[in-house]
Amino acid sequence: MLEVRDLHARYGDSHALFGVNLRVREGGGVALLGRNGAGKSTLMKAVLDAGPLCKGQITLRGRDLQGLATEARARLGLALVPEDRRIFVNLTVRQNLELAQHGQASDRPATSVEAMGRLFPLLPPLLGRLGYQLSGGQQQLVAVVRGLMASPSVLLLDEPAEGLAPKLAMDLADEVRRARQELGLTVLLAEQNIAYARRCTEHVYLLDSGNLVFEGDWAAFDAQPDLKTRYLAV
Numbered sequence: 001m002l003e004v005r006d007l008h009a010r011y012g013d014s015h016a017l018f019g020v021n022l023r024v025r026e027g028g029g030v031a032l033l034g035r036n037g038a039g040k041s042t043l044m045k046a047v048l049d050a051g052p053l054c055k056g057q058i059t060l061r062g063r064d065l066q067g068l069a070t071e072a073r074a075r076l077g078l079a080l081v082p083e084d085r086r087i088f089v090n091l092t093v094r095q096n097l098e099l100a101q102h103g104q105a106s107d108r109p110a111t112s113v114e115a116m117g118r119l120f121p122l123l124p125p126l127l128g129r130l131g132y133q134l135s136g137g138q139q140q141l142v143a144v145v146r147g148l149m150a151s152p153s154v155l156l157l158d159e160p161a162e163g164l165a166p167k168l169a170m171d172l173a174d175e176v177r178r179a180r181q182e183l184g185l186t187v188l189l190a191e192q193n194i195a196y197a198r199r200c201t202e203h204v205y206l207l208d209s210g211n212l213v214f215e216g217d218w219a220a221f222d223a224q225p226d227l228k229t230r231y232l233a234v
């Protein structure tokens, strides 16, 4: 449903992606792996037209996104949860979530804070708290739920496990997997945390310096242990 063809991206004279091809099927979960600077965030921003200058083709359910601004892409069902989370620290969690509802995709079922609270049991006790009163893990949960408030059909998650304790990261990965099942959500996940990515996706793309160096399922990824040492180890 989401397809990226021969995507080149740059910031001024600095090139970040070199002819990347990627597809995520309807309802699928795809991990985009790669070390810092590999181009993961650039690809996700390219899909939303939120930063880099791009050449190539990006289609959503066969529709070419060329020329569509970020908000128009959001209305078509795309949502990005950015790396830096961007929770409003002086608003409550509920206010943060309600603000995000304004971008709701027109052809998708409406959602509500209450519905999200049923889907994520950890959420209701946090609703009255201010953004700055949240731990890193709680912020990440709120950022994911906020992404879901617009009822997207495709959620792009940029390094949600970054900075989280391992156990908490795994719990959040389970939440993402459950959200996929319950909402029929398609997920493209940028990660360096392999354990997290494995837990909530089926398919893997590996980026290195703006080039794809592997594509396959997790079994195929595991069958080439050198991928990890060459392209992911720090």
Ligand SMILES: Nc1ncnc2c1ncn2[C@@H]1O[C@H](COP(=O)(O)OP(=O)(O)O)[C@@H](O)[C@H]1O
Residues within 6 Å of the ligand: 011, 014, 015, 016, 034, 035, 036, 037, 038, 039, 040, 041, 042, 043
């Ligand atoms: N706003 C920017 N301006 C200039 N260069 C950037 C910008 N954002 C990212 N880059 C460069 O693009 C490349 C890919 O970065 P990025 O997509 O953020 O990688 P990743 O998300 O995999 O860590 C890096 O070389 C990075 O320095």
Ligand SMILES: [Mg+2]
Residues within 6 Å of the ligand: 040, 041, 042, 083, 158, 159
């Ligand atoms: Mg990044």
